[in-house]
Amino acid sequence: MSNEHPELRRPDGSPLRILAVDDEPMLTDLLAMALRMEGWEVKTAASGLEALQVAREFEPDALVLDVMMPDLDGMGVLRRLRESGNLVPVVFLTAKDAVEDRISGLTAGGDDYVTKPFSLEEVIARLRAVIRRAGQVRTDDEQAILRVADLSLNEDSHEVFRGDDEIELTATEFELLRYLMRNERRVLSKAQILDRVWSYDFGGKSSVVELYISYLRKKIDAGRTPLLHTVRGVGYMIKAPQ
Incomplete structure (x- = not known):
């Protein structure tokens, strides 16, 4: 995957930081493995409350965030992040595929949306897009x-x-x-x-x-x-x- 796209790094040249949040350990393990293959630094969380704590300490450049979680759902996590002034890009994961759910995720302040089952390549492509959009990657181009x-x-x-x-x-x-x-x-x-x-x-x-x-x-x-x-x-x- 990483050979097909230009490398994305933080403005200071360090690896991008991604926080993957899901209550299914096998899924977060797969995500973490794929994200590390991109050369990114990855941390995982298994609940909404844990995600908020890790986000404060880790300061990720983007979140992959499951909507359905036992303690605090993805919408609640995003709401608390935004209320604290954290504008980190968020790609939602959910088993729901209804138009209404997509709209609710985006209007809550999410940046993109992937429905389960999904390919790891799709998640990475969405992450690359929202991170580029947020201007959190190093660029050698002249300012526009x-x-x-x-x-x-x-x-x-x-x-x-x-x-x-x-x-x-x-x-x-x-x-x-x-x-x-x-x-x-x-x-x-x-x-x-x-x-x-x-x-x-x-x-x-x-x-x-x-x-x-x-x-x-x-x-x-x-x-x-x-x-x-x-x-x-x-x-x-x-x-x-x-």
Whole structure:
């Protein structure tokens, strides 16, 4: 697996840290083995409460998090992480395959979703994607900065500023904003946004897009001249004021 993709490391050159959480020891053992083959540092946890403790000490770059656990479920773990200001990317694991469960996981602040049974290659591919999205990998590329009016987004450092104010975004919020800014003054449909940002077919259930647009508006536009615009019946766009 690791030979097919460029190596991902922390900005300081050290191995990425992944926390795998599931109450099935055989599954976490398999995950840990596959993740270590990528050259990553791995720790495991068998419950939600243990996951929170390990996350505090280990400071992982991403979590693979089972939804169904005996003491504190994956949604509860994620909620506590986010409440404490931890924006670590999360890939959920679950035996459920319903659209509603996917949406609930993503709207809770998760970044991606893999349903059981899954291939180890799929989990690693999802992890690589959310870690890249979160800007937690070393890159030798020249900095790329997108600008719309006084809003700037650095694609390498993942810093976002509105004027002189730095704006903190989750990995998914960042990806959504980047997609909008790369398509300035172009109306993007909910289906296009779902496909680009989440790579899912939600069967027409686009409430997740509306929710994340509202998150961005609160962070980007609150108390300022609006840059994010809704085009009724069509979609969303970002543009500088006339």
